[in-house]
Amino acid sequence: MKKTFFSLVAVLMAVSLQAQDKVTKAVLEMGRSDNQVMQHAEYMARNIGGRLVGTHMLNHAEDWVIQQFRSWGLDVQVQEAVVIGVGFDRGPWSGRMLSEDGMQLHFGTPAYTAGTCGRQKGRVLLEPKDQNGFNRIKGALKGAWVLLETGPDTGLALDASPKADSLRAVALAEGKKVDVPYYRQMVEAGVAGFIRPAKRPMQVLYNRAMCFKLTMETLPTACDILLDEHQFAIIKRKAENREDFQLEFDIRNHFFPGPMKYHNILATIKGTKYPDEYVMMGSHLDSYDIATGAVDDGQGVCVTMEAARLLAAAGAKPKRSIMFCIWTAEEYGLLGSLHFVKNKTVPWNKISNYFNRDGGPLAATSITVSPAMYEDFKTVCEPLFDYNPEFPFTVHKWDEPRPRPDRPRGSDQSSFAVQGIPAISFRESDVYGHNFRYRDIWHTEDDLFNKLIPAYLEHSAVVQAVTAYGLANLNHLLSREGLYKE
Ligand SMILES: [Zn+2]
16 A cells, blocks of 8 residues: 555656656757747837837737737736826937038937927027026027036936926025026027937936826926937037027927826746745836837846747646736836735745846846755756757855845846845856947947847746746745845
């Protein structure tokens, strides 16, 4: 009797091990022969593009992600996380200098700043330095473009909020230095817009306080232009020489009444034995909109989606649930993931680990974990060690835990880490030496599809799928011993 029982257990164990191997094997094979990560990325860049919170395109992207997950057979939960009162969509923009030595202008405008009413021509004035300076140009300001020296820019919009106005007024009254002291006076005099110098590649962001407090009655009216610093220097020289020339801009920044609602998309492969325990991975769907957000964080979303597709297609039925999280509003302060964690959408003690992917389009080639997790990761990642000889995967033990962050920062993993939830991510590397520098892409006009490195993304999708599946099949959650330095 006893003997039969043990052999039955042995057979069952063998069956489950075999099943696991079958799924992992299928993922590894499909990862080579039918990896679709670049198809997702192309759809995201070509059909969708920039996905700023407030835009219709972010809603369109959500619909697409939901539909993809459903078509692969995953359970999809759509969680409303952010509401913004006024929507903003961007059309094309162009500008030129009208003179004998005229040129096309290379510029951008932060999100939620004013556009023009069609092509708008105007003279160029220099920012007044004091009250006398303002008085001297006040009659010429209507319809003019004003060059501001307030740089170097950070890509943020000029603060046009009432609070900023009162700070400027106070500073002026007390004779203190402040950026653009005559901002409100110039707006009231009817300037067409302000122009600041910008470094290349250009960063064009927003001003968070202004976006969320905006109403259709308080829309900005003066344009806020960040112009290539080399062109800025040429134009400034001409203005200083009082040359007769004009600039013409056509900027299609459109506002519309909301509320606009944005969501976390939570796709799950349900666990068979511990369905309320989770291995999680995620990336953020929102992006800046001067480019297409192909890297930040389109590549992360596409890797997460492909990991889900590979596992679903391989028929994965893990013991524990695997959740694929596509966050919203990361760029506005991790709003989506914070909402998820604070609401305990998944109880904090039921999360084995959350893997975040939000960085360069690089290859996941290693992971560094706590000594208490080390053996589990070694076992689970074993199929990856020699999967691709060009990207040997390695598991490392850390010498010392990192401190637990005291507030959320960086990216969505920190929404988890501040609560003491394991949120260890893979380490990524530029194996082929593509001279990759995140700074060149991050939040800039160069965050484009052509910056993606297909082999790296394909490999990373396999790494994430195999690791998550292995962890979901353990008989226990990952240990939290020695996870954070308290
Ligand atoms: Zn990001």
